[in-house]
C-alpha cells in the first residue's frame with residue numbers, strides 16, 4: 001500500500017517482545033497506524049500531533065482501534081485500553097469481588113460461570129497493566145512527499161495555520177472545535193464541505209423531528225393509524241420535492257380521510 005509510506009515500524013529493542021501487541025501484550029497479528037492511513041493527509045496538512053508509527057497489534061486491539069482517529073501512540077494506547085476495560089467490565093468486576101476460596105459453597109453452574117469470569121478478569125487485568133515494550137523507530141521525521149497547503153480557507157477567509165482557521169470557523173459557525181475537526185478530516189480536509197455536511201445533518205434531524213410531531217398529531221386528531229399517516233406523507237414527499245409536510249397532510253386529509261368520513265356518515 002503506497003499510502004503507508006513514510007510510517008516508521010515500531011521495532012522492539014528486545015527479542016522477547018517480538019510479535020507482541022504494543023497495547024496489551026497479546027500476540028501481534030496486525031498493524032495499527034498512528035495516525036490512521038485514511039487520515040494521513042489530514043495530519044500532514046494540519047500538522048496536528050501525529051507520529052507516523054506503524055505499530056504491531058493483536059487482532060482485538062486492531063479491531064477496537066478502527067474507531068480511533070488519534071495521531072499519537074499515547075492517545076491510541078489510552079483508547080485501546082478503555083475499549084478493553086469496557087468490553088470485559090463484567091469479568092473485571094468478578095475478578096475484583098471474588099477469590100478462589102469462596103467458590104466451594106456455590107452450586108455447580110454458578111461456580112462454573114464465576115470461575116470463567118475470574119480467569120477472564122485476571123487475563124484482562126494483565127492486558128490493561130501491560131506497559132508496552134522498549135522500541136526503536138527511525139527518526140519521526142516525515143519522509144512523505146506532500147505539498148503542505150499555503151493557507152487554510154474558510155468561505156473566502158484565509159488563515160496561515162490550521163489552528164487559527166479552526167478557531168475562526170468554530171466561532172463563526174457556532175460548531176464545537178472537536179466536531180468541526182472530525183468533519184474536516186472526513187470531508188476532504190475542507191472547511192466548506194465540513195460545515196455543509198454538519199448543516200445538512202442538523203437540517204435532516206430537524207426535518208425528521210417535525211415529520212414525527214406533525215404526523216402523530218394528525219393521526220390523533222383524525223383517528224388514523226400513525227404508521228399509515230407516516231407512510232402516506234413520506235410517499236407524497238418523495239413524489240413531489242416541492243411539497244411541505246403540512247401540504248402533504250392536507251393532501252392526505254382531502255384524498256383519504258375526508259372520503260372515508262363521508263362514507264361513515266353515510
Ligand SMILES: [Zn+2]
Pocket residue numbers: 021022023024025026057058059060061062
Ligand atoms: Zn492488543
